[in-house]
Amino acid sequence: MMTTLETDPEHIAISKSKGIKIDWKDGHRSEYGLTYLRDKCPCATCTGAHGTPPRQPESGNPFPMYKPVLKIVSVGPVGNYALQIHWSDGHSSGIYSWEHFRHICPCEECQGG
Numbered sequence: 001m002m003t004t005l006e007t008d009p010e011h012i013a014i015s016k017s018k019g020i021k022i023d024w025k026d027g028h029r030s031e032y033g034l035t036y037l038r039d040k041c042p043c044a045t046c047t048g049a050h051g052t053p054p055r056q057p058e059s060g061n062p063f064p065m066y067k068p069v070l071k072i073v074s075v076g077p078v079g080n081y082a083l084q085i086h087w088s089d090g091h092s093s094g095i096y097s098w099e100h101f102r103h104i105c106p107c108e109e110c111q112g113g
């Protein structure tokens with residue numbers, strides 16, 4: 001029998017300074033760090049879907065080792081299928097669907113490790 005349990009969150013824990021944890025209805029647990037989630041932003045700007053180059057590290061930065069600490073400013077629900085994340089770097093156009101979350105689960109099992 002086909003189910004959608006694996007893309008249906010049972011519980012979501014959001015920490016604005018650490019990241020997001022999701023318990024899925026199929027019993028799987030995913031933990032996403034902030035930087036990882038930001039890198040996996042599915043919006044057109046970050047993925048280059050509109051033919052623009054994907055997000056690149058800033059060149060000409062006089063302090064290449066310096067990075068502002070990334071945080072979540074706010075998280076809002078999008079319907080009942082996704083979250084929209086507002087980042088401290090000003091970016092907020094990423095809509096993270098449950099399917100996307102499950103797809104990018106960094107655990108060994110999901111990444112084929």
Ligand SMILES: [Zn+2]
Binds near residue numbers: 041091
């Ligand atoms: Zn984005």
Ligand SMILES: [Zn+2]
Binds near residue numbers: 029105110111
């Ligand atoms: Zn996983």
